[in-house]
Amino acid sequence: MIDSLKRIVKAVGLPRLTIVLFLVALLVIGYVNRLPIPMLLSNSLVRVGMNGIMVLAMVPSVQSGAGLNFGLPIGIIAGLIGMLVVMEFKIGGFLGLAIALLIACVLGVASGYVYGLILNRVRGQEMMIGTYAGFSIVSAMCMFWILAPFKNPEMIWVISGKGLRTTLPVSDSLTQILDKSWEFPIFGIKVPTGLLLTFALACVLLGVFNQTKLGISMRMAGANPAFAMSCGINVDKMRILGTVLSIALGAMGMVIYCQSLGLVQLYRAPLMMAFPAVAAVLIGGASARKATVWNAVLGTVLFQTLLTIALPVTRSVIEGDISEVAKTIISNGMILYALTRKEGDG
Amino acid sequence: MRKRFQLKGGFSAADLLRQNAVPILFLFMCILGVIVSGQNIRYIAQELVSRLARNWFLVLSLIIPVTAGLGLNFAIVLGAMAGQVGLIVATHYKIPGLLGLSVAVVLSVPIAVLLGISVGHVLNLARGREMITSMMLGFFANGLYLLVFLFMVGTVIPVDNPEIMLDSGVGLRGTIELKYCKYALDNLLKVRLFGVNIPVATFGVVIALCLGIRWLYKTKLGQELRAVGQDMAVASVAGINVDRTRITAMVMSTVLASIGQIIFLQNMGVINTFNSHEQIGTVAIASILVGGASVTSATVGHGLAGTLLFQLLFIVSPSAGQRLMGNAQVGEFFRVFIGYGIIAVALLIHSWERKVSLESASRQSALKGQAKATGNM
Numbered sequence: 109m110i111d112s113l114k115r116i117v118k119a120v121g122l123p124r125l126t127i128v129l130f131l132v133a134l135l136v137i138g139y140v141n142r143l144p145i146p147m148l149l150s151n152s153l154v155r156v157g158m159n160g161i162m163v164l165a166m167v168p169s170v171q172s173g174a175g176l177n178f179g180l181p182i183g184i185i186a187g188l189i190g191m192l193v194v195m196e197f198k199i200g201g202f203l204g205l206a207i208a209l210l211i212a213c214v215l216g217v218a219s220g221y222v223y224g225l226i227l228n229r230v231r232g233q234e235m236m237i238g239t240y241a242g243f244s245i246v247s248a249m250c251m252f253w254i255l256a257p258f259k260n261p262e263m264i265w266v267i268s269g270k271g272l273r274t275t276l277p278v279s280d281s282l283t284q285i286l287d288k289s290w291e292f293p294i295f296g297i298k299v300p301t302g303l304l305l306t307f308a309l310a311c312v313l314l315g316v317f318n319q320t321k322l323g324i325s326m327r328m329a330g331a332n333p334a335f336a337m338s339c340g341i342n343v344d345k346m347r348i349l350g351t352v353l354s355i356a357l358g359a360m361g362m363v364i365y366c367q368s369l370g371l372v373q374l375y376r377a378p379l380m381m382a383f384p385a386v387a388a389v390l391i392g393g394a395s396a397r398k399a400t401v402w403n404a405v406l407g408t409v410l411f412q413t414l415l416t417i418a419l420p421v422t423r424s425v426i427e428g429d430i431s432e433v434a435k436t437i438i439s440n441g442m443i444l445y446a447l448t449r450k451e452g453d454g
Numbered sequence: 455m456r457k458r459f460q461l462k463g464g465f466s467a468a469d470l471l472r473q474n475a476v477p478i479l480f481l482f483m484c485i486l487g488v489i490v491s492g493q494n495i496r497y498i499a500q501e502l503v504s505r506l507a508r509n510w511f512l513v514l515s516l517i518i519p520v521t522a523g524l525g526l527n528f529a530i531v532l533g534a535m536a537g538q539v540g541l542i543v544a545t546h547y548k549i550p551g552l553l554g555l556s557v558a559v560v561l562s563v564p565i566a567v568l569l570g571i572s573v574g575h576v577l578n579l580a581r582g583r584e585m586i587t588s589m590m591l592g593f594f595a596n597g598l599y600l601l602v603f604l605f606m607v608g609t610v611i612p613v614d615n616p617e618i619m620l621d622s623g624v625g626l627r628g629t630i631e632l633k634y635c636k637y638a639l640d641n642l643l644k645v646r647l648f649g650v651n652i653p654v655a656t657f658g659v660v661i662a663l664c665l666g667i668r669w670l671y672k673t674k675l676g677q678e679l680r681a682v683g684q685d686m687a688v689a690s691v692a693g694i695n696v697d698r699t700r701i702t703a704m705v706m707s708t709v710l711a712s713i714g715q716i717i718f719l720q721n722m723g724v725i726n727t728f729n730s731h732e733q734i735g736t737v738a739i740a741s742i743l744v745g746g747a748s749v750t751s752a753t754v755g756h757g758l759a760g761t762l763l764f765q766l767l768f769i770v771s772p773s774a775g776q777r778l779m780g781n782a783q784v785g786e787f788f789r790v791f792i793g794y795g796i797i798a799v800a801l802l803i804h805s806w807e808r809k810v811s812l813e814s815a816s817r818q819s820a821l822k823g824q825a826k827a828t829g830n831m
Contacts, residue, residue: 178586230805235586237805240798247794250787255779271781383593430605436597444594447587448579 121393123442127410131417138421146296148417154287155412157303158368159388161310161361162381163408165354166389168314170399172350173330173343174227176389179238180382181246182223183355186215187362191278191372196260200281205367212359220355224348235396239382246379253374276372283370303368310357315401317353326350330397358385387411387439390446414438476800477746480763487770490777498769499650505765507640507656508721512714513738513757514663515707520752521671522703523683525585526739526797529573529704531592533711534731535599536566540712541719542603542727545632546615552642554635555720562712569595570708574701585749585801592735603727626727636723656717663710664754679703683750740764740793749804767792 117125138145162180169177190212194204223241230237254271258264265271277283289302317323329336329346336343366372389399392407415438419431471478488498512530519527540562544554573591580587607613608624618630642655670676681689682699690696715734719725742752745760768789775785 226802229809230802231809232582233801233805235583236589237798237801239586239589240794240801243794244791244798247787247791251784251791254781254784254787268781271783430601433597433600433604437594437601440590440594440597444576444587444590447583447590448576 123391123445124393124406124410127391127414127438131410131414134414134417134421138417141421143420148420149413150298150300152413152416153297153304154300154368155416156408157287157300157307158365159361159385159412160307160405160408161364162358162385163388163392164307164310164314164401164404165357165361166385166394167354167399167401167404168326168350168357169354170350170389170394170396171318171327171330172347172353173333173397174224174347174351174354175234175238175396176386177238177351177354177358178235178382178386179223179227179242179355180358180385181242181378182219183216183358184362184378184381185245185249186219186355186359187212187366188372188374188378189215190359190363191366192258192263192272192276194282195263195276195279195372196258198260198279200279202285204279204282205285205363208363208367209360212363213356216356216359217352220352221348223355224351227351228344228347242382243379246376250375272374274373274375274377276374278366278370278372282367285367286364287368300368303364306364310360311401311405314353314357318401322349383443384411384435384439387442390442395446395449411438474746476744476796477759477763480744480767484763484766484770487767487774491770491773492777493770493773496649498766499648501769502762502766503650503652504640504721505769506761507653507660508718509738509741509761509765510657510660510758511663511717512711512734513741513761514660514667514754515710515714516738516742517667517752517754517757518670518679518710519703519707520747520750521676521683522679522700523686523750524577524700524703525588525749526742527588527704527707528585528735528739529577529588529591529595530707530711530714530738531731531735532569532573532595533566533708534715534718534734535595535712536562536569536708537712537715538562538719538725538727538731539565541632541635541716541725542618542626542630545630545634546613546618548634550634551638552635555638555716558635558716559713562716563709566709566712567705570705571701573708574704577704578697578700589735596732599731600728628727630725630727632719632723632725635720637720639717639720653721656721659717664758667754675699675702736793736797737764740796743796743800748800764793 120128135145138148162184165180165183166177169175187208190208190210193211194208199207226237226241227234256272258272263272263276265273284300286302286306287300290305291301292299318327325336325339325341326346326349328339329341329343330350333343336346362378388407388411389404390407391411392403392405394400394403394407415431415435418434422430422434488495512534515530515533516527519525537558540558540560543561544558547557549557573588576591577584577587602611604625607626608619613619614623618626620627639656639659640653643653643658645652645654671680678689678694678699679702681692681694682696682703686696689699711734715731718734719730722730741761741764742757743760744764745756745758745762747753747756747760771789771792772782772785775788776782779785
């Protein structure tokens with residue numbers, strides 16, 4: 109009995125088991141306290157779709173051997189610029205979304221390439237350098253947001269007449285454009301079909317890429333650099349490829365995030381956004397050396413559902429908004445847990 | 455210093471310049487900033503003196519872990535939290551003046567020791583990733599800190615004091631005024647020099663710490679710390695308990711940081727309950743790096759000089775930004791950017807150098823490295 113239990117714990121992994129149990133407990137408490145469970149689940153679905161692609165961005169980076177991408181804010185900034193350009197020229201609808209994604213992707217690829225070149229020179233310290241590279245870019249962009257030549261009066265400060273505002277509402281025709289496409293209710297749960305399909309498409313594309321020759325070489329370069337080199341694979345190039353993919357996915361993920369949130373948050377908002385994404389993929393069972401698309405999907409679903417449900421449930425038990433605190437503790441605790449394990453398992 | 459360079463012969467001036475490239479660059483930036491900002495020199499001096507008194511102790515708390523090979527200790531945030539706990543309790547019981555500060559120190563030291571031991575254990579599990587782990591520890595502990603002081607005070611911990619708590623009776627206020635022990639140390643002995651108030655007692659404490667660190671490095675423990683920092687395998691062969699020494703280094707750093715935070719806050723006069731400690735790690739580490747320290751070497755001199763330059767830049771950058779860009783906010787963001795940027799660049803240069811030295815190492819040293827690895831096990 110105990111042996112089989114141990115085997116289950118080992119197969120599922122302690123962090124995942126804890127989180128699943130916690131989630132079940134929360135749902136039970138929520139049900140007992142008569143909280144609107146279907147609404148909570150609809151919100152969870154939206155948040156899974158919103159955050160999924162940014163979590164997925166961790167996968168190519170880990171697979172190529174560049175480790176968990178703490179430099180995700182670099183991609184996030186690229187995504188923000190994509191959104192801002194579309195908003196400046198008031199391009200709405202699917203055209204606007206497509207243009208924002210295109211700009212985000214181009215900027216993401218360019219900055220990801222530069223970032224990849226840097227990471228190739230600092231092997232073993234990618235996480236630390238990535239974190240501070242991200243912090244530096246975010247704070248440098250704070251100066252850019254003030255000085256940037258945006259003219260749309262809805263986006264700039266009214267009094268001084270220049271400098272972007274801290275929080276910008278996305279135009280109505282762009283807000284939740286994906287969430288609302290083919291949205292349908294089932295058992296009182298609203299399913300944001302377009303959003304989830306976008307996430308699924310990204311996952312499938314990355315999965316397919318992993319099976320191509322290039323994808324296999326990239327994963328080999330990450331798993332065993334010495335062997336990959338002897339097979340004639342350029343390991344440095346593969347690491348750059350992984351970083352570029354990761355940053356570009358992060359950039360496009362940010363566009364999806366903004367359209368679903370209906371807001372573009374500038375200045376200090378993107379500073380800490382890498383950590384929840386890193387934590388989610390770790391919760392899904394990835395480590396600093398191994399990650400799959402499945403890890404990203406599972407991690408996002410578990411983490412975001414937990415966060416969405418934790419807020420109203422805890423509010424029904426104790427006063428105050430505990431969800432931000434829970435997010436800090438869970439995501440940073442998860443990353444700590446992964447860091448203190450020996451390389452390879454985790 | 456200079457003598458040693460001259461003994462090596464040749465390019466002493468060039469060597470000196472290269473070795474101190476970062477502080478010299480920042481010195482120029484500061485001078486430029488002072489000129490551009492056009493602020494009153496006396497104002498700048500007064501502001502600088504009070505900021506130095508506030509920050510020096512905290513920055514110096516970073517030195518010991520660097521010597522012990524643990525890199526820059528981002529986990530001094532935990533020490534700062536311990537210091538804040540002490541101060542909050544002292545304020546709660548309305549203990550005035552120096553007595554209040556002493557009570558705060560006495561209360562926070564055991565907490566800091568406990569935290570330091572835990573940090574040391576965690577970092578021993580994460581060898582080679584100490585810095586990122588200490589940073590994540592800081593973030594993680596911040597979450598726990600929020601949990602305790604936002605949700606558990608007033609519910610689990612029975613406290614009822616409307617002066618420091620929210621009106622709902624649960625959780626602490628966002629800002630707590632230190633009515634009773636504000637400026638207790640600063641005002642102990644104040645000297646007015648050229649129209650600038652100098653808190654002599656605070657500087658006295660800082661000098662005592664500098665001498666203490668110098669003395670520590672002459673003791674057996676100090677030698678062990680250095681040995682561990684240079685080569686864990688060799689130190690272990692020499693009979694030093696490496697794990698224990700590393701934990702000792704973390705405990706000392708955390709305790710110093712908790713005292714440093716108390717000195718910092720008595721000068722501020724107010725605790726931002728949930729933010730005061732957050733930026734401590736980044737600001738202190740950026741300061742010591744500006745002074746020319748690196749991940750593997752930091753001295754008291756680096757800490758003192760770096761804080762001076764970094765804080766000077768802090769003072770002048772908003773008005774310099776106003777003059778240059780027509781926007782004071784640009785200057786404010788600029789100094790945040792410098793803080794993060796200097797850390798990023800310092801880490802970049804460090805791992806770059808390490809990579810180059812690893813690559814240039816001969817096959818023989820690769821073999822040695824293998825022996826080291828087995829020695830580690």
